[in-house]
Amino acid sequence: MTQVLKARAGIITEEMEKVALDEGVTPEFVRQGVAGGTIVIPKNKKRKEFKVCGIGEGMSIKVNALIGTSSDCDDMELEAKKLAAAEEAGCNSFMDLSTGSDIDGMRHQTLSLAHVAVGCTTIYQAGIEAIEKYGSVVDMKEDEIFEVIERQAADGMDFMAIHCALNFDVIKRMQTTGRVTQVVSRGGSFLTGWMLHNQKENPLYAQYDRVLEIMKAYDVTLSLGDAIRPGCIADSLDGAQLEGMIIQGQLVQRAQEAGVQVMVEGPGHVPLNHVDATMRVQKSLCNNAPYYILGTLATDIAPGYDHITGAIGGALIGSCGADFLCYLTPAEHLGLPIEEDVRTGVIATRMGAHIADISRGNKKAWQRDLAMAKARVNRDLDRQIELALYPDKIKAAAQDADFDQICGVCGSECAAQVAAEYFGLGSNHSL
Template structure:
């Protein structure tokens, strides 16, 4: 029985209790959200006792990280260190996007080591294997795609990005939309090329019930991939994006009816004046399903700093409806991320999520900020380090300034000390 069907049957599961405890809410809030489709808890039935996380309405905004091998870099030890890094800085989930080397072995290693939800994109592996066995992605078959999905599910993957909301109507709209960047989603590009070459409908759309059967068997959360997402601010909210969103909404309703956990992936490049409208449209069209976004990147002109542009957009997106932020690293648009890039991207996304939680009035977020303010007034450096999003960096900074407990800006003439001395504050 899936978590959705359990919730609808009035059952309280250990996963619901775990999430309710972390969120400091009554477990019936989680049960109701699962039953209605406004909350998901990515958890494959084959994986037990990891740090479950709830994503969706009324919960703290969560952060996802990306790791994995490629044909240009196959270093399992590095990917293990990246995994340790993203868990250390508090990411709630990660996705294995491996496309090089022993893809199965890398995924299974991550699943064995991770203490957080693990996602994947099965069509990546199906495409790579089609190249290896038949010489081309367009020679991939529908059975190849579904076999890859089944294999990932059987290995224990908790959520999968699957590009179901792509059909010929969406492609036709794309061809007439005047888009600048066409298709920037890797999975979307694979499928678009396959469809146009073979003159066949997307199997992941056409055989959606077949997909739901696999997901239901393992209670894998469907993360509906945004195959047609805009890859530049110029393309935000164009006809192709909106057409894809309408298709996604129709499929969300079918998945929810079947008792499948489902969230919807959203765009990366969105100018700030489009962000709120994008969030409202998704929630309206997709029946309140949790929204999983890449960024949002609020500008296209900051290569090397896209973790910052994504944090700016992500904070506003989270405050206006997004539930799950996929981090963006400084290496976005430039190359493969290093371990430091991964850490920087994860921390930037954590900051964005916390800022958005504050804007939404989340009690846990406000309490953390309040405790930090009090620790600063008390010159309690240990408590400030403990409360900071990046304790390692805070600890290093405090150790460099020497003894005395004063900040570099004020020195011994600390504003808090002066106020306490002359005005009786403290």
């Protein structure tokens, strides 16, 4: 039985209990969310023990990191280092997007090293294998796509991005909307090319029940890939994106009815004034399934700093209801990230997620910020280090012998300290 079917039968699983403890909610709350499709717990039934996480309504916002080989950088040892850097920075999951020479071997390495949930984008491997076998993606056979999905699920993938919501109706809509960037999703471009060349419907849409059977067999969380997401601010909420969201909603319903855990991928490049509308439409169409955001990028003109624009967009869309943020690194739109880019991307995205958690009234997030404020007034350096999302900067500043006695910003005339003394609170008073 999948997590969904167990939840609907009234069973609280070990994974639900762990999520409840981590989130500070009751196991029954988690069970109800999983049963209703508003919470997913990505964990393949074949995976060894790792730190599971709950994604969705009532959960803290989670952060995903990306790793993977390519033809330009086919170095599995480097990817292992990037994985370690992302885990150290506090990501909740990885996606292995490898397209290098040994995709199976890379996946096995990632699964063996990761202590968090692991996902992938299935069409990448199917497309690369078709190129190697036939010389072109458009010659890919339908059964070969499903063989790859089965292989990846059997290896232990916890969640899989599968581009089921792309069909000819979506493509026709895109061709009439005057879209600037057309298809920016690599998986979407593989399938669009295959469909137009062969004049056949997307097999992942036409044979969706086949996808659900595999997901259900291994209890893999289906992530409905956003093949038609906007690749620039100008394309946000255009007809093609909305058409794709409607199809996603229909497929979410079918997955939930089948007892498959499902979440929905979303944009992409989104101006801030579109964020709330994007979330409202998606949640309404998709029965409040968890929303997995690829960004969002709040502007197109900051190459080299997209981790910052992504954190800004992520904080706002998270506050509006997004549940899962895929990081952006400084290398976005420039090239493949190195270890430091990965770490920086996770840091920026976790900050955005925490900011959104505060705005959503997450009790743990709110209490952590309140405790930091008290620690600053009390000049409690150890407590500040303990509470900091990333304490490296404050640790470095603490090398100054007077740091815990004099405010690092104001010096001896710290406003907080003057006020505390005036009101008789004292440096160690518990506010």
